[in-house]
Amino acid sequence: MQHFSIYLKFLRTYEILISSALVICVTLALVFTLLIPNFAKSQQIFENERVLKVRLSQLKQKDEFLAKINYDSYQETLPKIFSVLPFQKDFVSLFDRFDQLQQKTGVTLLRSDFELGVISTGSAQLIKQTVKNSISIPMTMEVLGTKSQVQNFLDALVDLSGRIITITDIQWQLKEDGQMQALIKGKTFFALLPATLGNIDTPLSTLSKSKQGIFNTIAEIETSLIQEEPQQIPVGKKNLFD
Amino acid sequence: MAVARRKSINLLLIHDKDSSRVRRVKKIMPIAATVSVLLFLTIFLVSLAYTNIHINEFNALKREVEVYEKRISAQKKIEQVYTISSRRIDIIQEILSATTPLSGLLSHIANLQGGGIKITSSTIDTKGNVSFAFSAENHELLSSFIDSLVAKEEQDKLFSGIRAHGIVRDKKGNYIISISLTAKV
Numbered sequence: 001m002q003h004f005s006i007y008l009k010f011l012r013t014y015e016i017l018i019s020s021a022l023v024i025c026v027t028l029a030l031v032f033t034l035l036i037p038n039f040a041k042s043q044q045i046f047e048n049e050r051v052l053k054v055r056l057s058q059l060k061q062k063d064e065f066l067a068k069i070n071y072d073s074y075q076e077t078l079p080k081i082f083s084v085l086p087f088q089k090d091f092v093s094l095f096d097r098f099d100q101l102q103q104k105t106g107v108t109l110l111r112s113d114f115e116l117g118v119i120s121t122g123s124a125q126l127i128k129q130t131v132k133n134s135i136s137i138p139m140t141m142e143v144l145g146t147k148s149q150v151q152n153f154l155d156a157l158v159d160l161s162g163r164i165i166t167i168t169d170i171q172w173q174l175k176e177d178g179q180m181q182a183l184i185k186g187k188t189f190f191a192l193l194p195a196t197l198g199n200i201d202t203p204l205s206t207l208s209k210s211k212q213g214i215f216n217t218i219a220e221i222e223t224s225l226i227q228e229e230p231q232q233i234p235v236g237k238k239n240l241f242d
Numbered sequence: 243m244a245v246a247r248r249k250s251i252n253l254l255l256i257h258d259k260d261s262s263r264v265r266r267v268k269k270i271m272p273i274a275a276t277v278s279v280l281l282f283l284t285i286f287l288v289s290l291a292y293t294n295i296h297i298n299e300f301n302a303l304k305r306e307v308e309v310y311e312k313r314i315s316a317q318k319k320i321e322q323v324y325t326i327s328s329r330r331i332d333i334i335q336e337i338l339s340a341t342t343p344l345s346g347l348l349s350h351i352a353n354l355q356g357g358g359i360k361i362t363s364s365t366i367d368t369k370g371n372v373s374f375a376f377s378a379e380n381h382e383l384l385s386s387f388i389d390s391l392v393a394k395e396e397q398d399k400l401f402s403g404i405r406a407h408g409i410v411r412d413k414k415g416n417y418i419i420s421i422s423l424t425a426k427v
Contacts, residue, residue, distance in 0.1 A: 016268050016271065016272055017264075020271035020274065021271065024271075024275050024278050027282045028278075030282060030286075035282065035285060035286050038286065038290065042293040045296045045297060049299060049303060052307060056307050056310065059310035059314060063310055063317075066324075071319075074320075074323045077327065081327055085330050085334055150348070151345040152345075154343075154344060154345035158343070160334070164334065164337060166337060166341045167341075170348060171365045172348065172364055174352070174355070174360070180352070182348075191333050193326065194325070194329060204321070207328060214335055215327070218331075
């Protein structure tokens with residue numbers, strides 16, 4: 001009882017101090033439990049809003065860009081781009097390309113070699129070019145023609161009129177009749193299709209002037225060269241007495 | 243005999259005097275408590291209002307982002323065609339920029355012949371390494387051909403490192419020489 005009265009006396013003497021201290025403590029507790037988490041939440045919302053604004057700006061730019069693309073032009077040119085740089089090994093198109101080059105330049109293609117192992121299997125002989133994402137197929141061609149025909153042939157290999165073939169070296173000799181016989185070593189290429197197109201907010205970039213030039217050159221390839229109809233092969237006489 | 247205990251009845255409470263420090267603290271503490279409460283309430287309400295405003299803005303932005311994502315998804319075909327085309331054109335450009343055109347050099351070497359000089363064979367590569375064999379009908383033609391090659395090296399700077407390997411004279415009296423040089427590509 002005596003202790004209680006001492007405590008009571010103490011409380012009465014310092015009641016203002018004690019109540020004020022209590023209020024301050026409760027306020028501090030509320031600051032730590034309510035105010036600071038609220039600040040953290042608003043900071044996070046502010047950060048998320050900033051990220052979302054950036055994303056929205058990227059999406060708007062992409063949407064505007066896509067709206068400006070001439071889809072028909074690109075759709076029409078894409079098969080031609082594949083004819084220049086196929087997405088698979090496709091050695092058949094190489095033969096088409098040789099035929100085309102012979103017709104265009106007048107040279108006679110005597111012989112052509114390429115590493116079938118590289119084409120027919122996914123062997124370790126696949127040589128990944130330093131050029132990003134393309135795979136090179138080494139090859140050799142032997143041609144016969146006049147000097148200007150052979151020159152035109154060399155120019156035509158990289159003029160984007162068909163499958164691209166680069167040259168590494170040439171051995172040539174001039175024959176008695178003035179014809180040039182050349183053994184050309186080079187590479188042709190293919191590039192696999194990308195596995196993904198990227199995210200929905202991945203930006204698209206405009207083609208530079210030089211790339212637009214390449215696109216325009218490829219777009220001018222005649223469609224007939226790409227979509228050749230298989231020729232009808234006559235299968236025998238209809239009239240035995242003819 | 244019980245000792246009578248004297249009890250004093252004093253209706254006045256004896257008030258202990260506070261020290262000056264305690265009196266000062268007693269003045270400051272209530273003010274501090276009031277201020278802290280008011281401050282807390284103000285800041286808390288402001289932060290609540292700020293958070294709510296930003297939540298609304300965030301939700302509006304999110305809806306707008308969803309709209310644009312739908313629009314872009316609807317144009318997936320266009321994006322696909324464009325992306326594949328542009329990536330392949332990138333690769334084609336890289337291939338072309340790594341290519342050294344040799345038709346000009348071929349023409350240059352082939353044009354060296356003439357006037358009794360006959361180039362029989364030649365090899366050229368993309369690094370500009372050239373080797374060729376030629377025949378000259380007589381030694382005057384041979385000398386003048388060599389001089390012209392040297393002139394191309396010294397004046398035109400088209401060739402460098404010109405070396406002759408072996409000289410042979412055939413039955414017809416023609417001089418056959420192999421030359422190697424580096425050409426500017």
